[in-house]
Amino acid sequence: MQKITGDILIEKASALLSSGTVSCVLGWKKGEFGYDVTPAVFSSVEELERDFVYNDFCGANFSKYLVSKTRKLEGKILVFLKPCDTYSFNQLLSEHRFDREKVYAIGIPCEGMVDISKVKATVGEGISSIDTDGDNLLVSTLYDEEPVAVDFKSVLAERCINCKSKKHVAYDELLGEEGDVIENSRFDEVARIEALTPDERFAFWQNELSRCIRCNACRDACPACTCEKCVFDNPASGVENKSPANSFEEKLFHIIRAYHVAGRCTDCGECSRVCPQNIPLHLLNRKFIKDMNEFYGEYQAGEEVGMRAPLVSYTTEDLEPGEALTRRDTDA
Amino acid sequence: MRKCSLDKINLLFAEIAKNAVLYLPVDENDGSAVYKKWEDGTAYSNALNTVRSPKDFFFPQTENLMGFKTLGKTIEVIDTRVEPDDFVIFGVRACDVRSFDILDRVFLSEPVDSFYASRRNHGIIISMACTRPSETCFCKTFGIDPAEPQGDISAWKTETEVFFKSNTAKGENLLTALDGILEDCDNNEVDAQKAKINAVMNRLPLKNLTTDGFGGGKTAEIFDSPKWEELSESCLGCGTCTFVCPTCQCYDIKDFNTGTGVIRFRCWDSCMYSDFTKMAHGNNRNTQKERFRQRFMHKLVYYPENNEEIFSCVGCGRCLSKCPISMNIVKVMKEIGGNKGE
Numbered sequence: 001m002q003k004i005t006g007d008i009l010i011e012k013a014s015a016l017l018s019s020g021t022v023s024c025v026l027g028w029k030k031g032e033f034g035y036d037v038t039p040a041v042f043s044s045v046e047e048l049e050r051d052f053v054y055n056d057f058c059g060a061n062f063s064k065y066l067v068s069k070t071r072k073l074e075g076k077i078l079v080f081l082k083p084c085d086t087y088s089f090n091q092l093l094s095e096h097r098f099d100r101e102k103v104y105a106i107g108i109p110c111e112g113m114v115d116i117s118k119v120k121a122t123v124g125e126g127i128s129s130i131d132t133d134g135d136n137l138l139v140s141t142l143y144d145e146e147p148v149a150v151d152f153k154s155v156l157a158e159r160c161i162n163c164k165s166k167k168h169v170a171y172d173e174l175l176g177e178e179g180d181v182i183e184n185s186r187f188d189e190v191a192r193i194e195a196l197t198p199d200e201r202f203a204f205w206q207n208e209l210s211r212c213i214r215c216n217a218c219r220d221a222c223p224a225c226t227c228e229k230c231v232f233d234n235p236a237s238g239v240e241n242k243s244p245a246n247s248f249e250e251k252l253f254h255i256i257r258a259y260h261v262a263g264r265c266t267d268c269g270e271c272s273r274v275c276p277q278n279i280p281l282h283l284l285n286r287k288f289i290k291d292m293n294e295f296y297g298e299y300q301a302g303e304e305v306g307m308r309a310p311l312v313s314y315t316t317e318d319l320e321p322g323e324a325l326t327r328r329d330t331d332a
Numbered sequence: 333m334r335k336c337s338l339d340k341i342n343l344l345f346a347e348i349a350k351n352a353v354l355y356l357p358v359d360e361n362d363g364s365a366v367y368k369k370w371e372d373g374t375a376y377s378n379a380l381n382t383v384r385s386p387k388d389f390f391f392p393q394t395e396n397l398m399g400f401k402t403l404g405k406t407i408e409v410i411d412t413r414v415e416p417d418d419f420v421i422f423g424v425r426a427c428d429v430r431s432f433d434i435l436d437r438v439f440l441s442e443p444v445d446s447f448y449a450s451r452r453n454h455g456i457i458i459s460m461a462c463t464r465p466s467e468t469c470f471c472k473t474f475g476i477d478p479a480e481p482q483g484d485i486s487a488w489k490t491e492t493e494v495f496f497k498s499n500t501a502k503g504e505n506l507l508t509a510l511d512g513i514l515e516d517c518d519n520n521e522v523d524a525q526k527a528k529i530n531a532v533m534n535r536l537p538l539k540n541l542t543t544d545g546f547g548g549g550k551t552a553e554i555f556d557s558p559k560w561e562e563l564s565e566s567c568l569g570c571g572t573c574t575f576v577c578p579t580c581q582c583y584d585i586k587d588f589n590t591g592t593g594v595i596r597f598r599c600w601d602s603c604m605y606s607d608f609t610k611m612a613h614g615n616n617r618n619t620q621k622e623r624f625r626q627r628f629m630h631k632l633v634y635y636p637e638n639n640e641e642i643f644s645c646v647g648c649g650r651c652l653s654k655c656p657i658s659m660n661i662v663k664v665m666k667e668i669g670g671n672k673g674e
Contacts, residue, residue, distance in 0.1 A: 031658050031663070032538070039657055120363075125464055125466035142465075220568035241586070274570070276576055
């Protein structure tokens with residue numbers, strides 16, 4: 001559960017709105033069932049007090065919204081950023097995607113966000129409300145007389161189980177205590193897949209990607225995908241498609257996307273969070289990150305503004321072409 | 333009313349599968365359910381519903397319409413149509429059964445869509461009453477009763493037995509063919525089941541949601557509502573809601589260059605996409621607000637206006653659970669329609 005409450009954020013946001021420091025606030029709006037919060041722009045203290053919420057389901061990464069929300073903005077927009085969001089924030093600044101002067105960023109601590117599908121897998125359908133009690137979520141359902149206690153840690157989203165940082169790398173103001181970059185196991189699953197035979201690996205991705213419905217949610221939520229007009233949306237491109245023309249093409253979409261965000265992906269995990277088909281898309285990006293770490297030295301996209309990404313900076317220590325293959329064969 | 337014990341359900345499936353391809357919801361590793369072809373050993377899922385709706389059986393995401401091949405100076409037109417085998421879909425929920433009626437009004441009205449019609453003719457629907465509706469369910473808002481699912485055959489499941497009632501000649505023929513496995517019975521247990529379902533329906537959080545403020549003739553009143561701006565402001569423009577929706581029916585027709593010819597195929601379109609209904613003169617919906625509004629106006633105003641006040645939402649709740657930003661038709665109905673549903 002979150003150590004910081006929505007009330008503290010509302011108080012902070014209200015003060016900044018009232019003083020004129022910011023003209024609006026990007027935050028989470030409460031929904032019908034507690035877990036279905038929606039990103040929203042708040043323009044008044046009344047709206048904040050009525051609808052603003054911060055709870056264990058505020059997973060959406062707000063960084064990308066700043067591209068569109070700052071475009072015609074008078075004054076500044078207040079944005080609340082969790083540690084992982086700040087990496088995307090910096091990366092977007094490195095790419096000159098929004099005007100830093102138009103943003104007032106408050107770093108907020110995050111204890112990890114809950115994956116509602118894991119809660120449903122535990123208690124079943126029919127959730128009427130969710131409260132917290134110590135390290136447990138108390139889930140009321142239509143079918144249980146008493147709320148069901150669910151261990152918070154057991155229902156964390158995958159990206160939060162493998163959280164890479166509780167440290168904010170960008171903010172104007174920080175609420176709560178600053179955290180640290182954390183040791184994590186996020187490359188374990190990549191290593192497991194790398195160890196498969198090519199046929200097994202192909203079968204793994206074939207199975208995962210065959211479920212893709214080309215809703216484009218992964219792309220549309222991705223803070224690294226900020227092209228004004230995606231090539232896949234452009235009828236003149238010759239590759240535009242709303243659904244795959246064949247089973248080969250549906251795989252290409254995801255692989256092309258992974259290449260395009262290579263070196264820029266901060267591993268925020270939004271792609272997998274939003275996928276309606278639960279395809280572990282983050283694994284493709286993590287494979288690229290893992291390779292780049294091994295080939296060019298440790299690199300975390302978004303750690304600082306203006307960093308030279310490994311794929312766009314040449315050094316004499318760079319891996320020679322073909323060496324990756326040799327290494328792979330040696331490892332095998 | 334006929335019934336068979338749950339122990340015999342696989343015998344029943346095997347019998348159905350002798351004469352038709354049988355599809356039913358099956359559990360996936362990630363906890364979701366998906367319609368799959370039944371084979372010996374396939375287990376029927378207890379999930380409330382599948383992520384993808386059964387509209388896919390009649391209106392698949394992609395289908396080839398025709399092909400072309402150039403031979404010198406002539407173009408050969410290739411008929412790529414494949415006549416489907418007879419099939420049975422088992423376990424369709426009441427909401428999804430209604431979605432077929434909604435699609436029928438689009439695809440079976442003149443000019444009849446022969447691809448769709450052919451699949452409808454070859455399919456038999458066995459529905460299943462809902463025993464454990466979700467908080468995201470609001471089928472009652474659209475007059476759908478999950479205790480009385482329609483389709484060719486209605487079914488109810490208890491802890492130990494499955495009950496069947498035919499609604500059409502096609503359904504009756506199938507039940508008759510299953511005589512060796514089914515036995516006749518009275519309505520008592522099914523009535524008890526219905527009472528249980530109705531009791532749950534009265535506890536659902538969205539039980540009081542109404543369609544007030546929507547329907548044919550409401551365009552002028554709500555089209556320019558300032559609330560569309562706010563509702564759509566964080567919409568990502570992805571197609572998730574439209575692709576998991578059992579009633580979304582917009583499609584595009586495209587040509588795919590195979591290198592040696594052309595395949596003309598139809599695929600689902602989404603009003604959320606930037607090139608939706610793009611025409612020679614350009615695009616008539618240039619902002620996400622306009623595209624977002626289109627989806628809800630279509631379901632709640634335009635469709636009922638053209639179809640005897642039938643709404644083209646069935647309250648299945650898929651968009652509620654799948655939208656990446658949790659914006660959905662319920663929030664739209666509450667804001668624009670002004671009913672708080674409480």
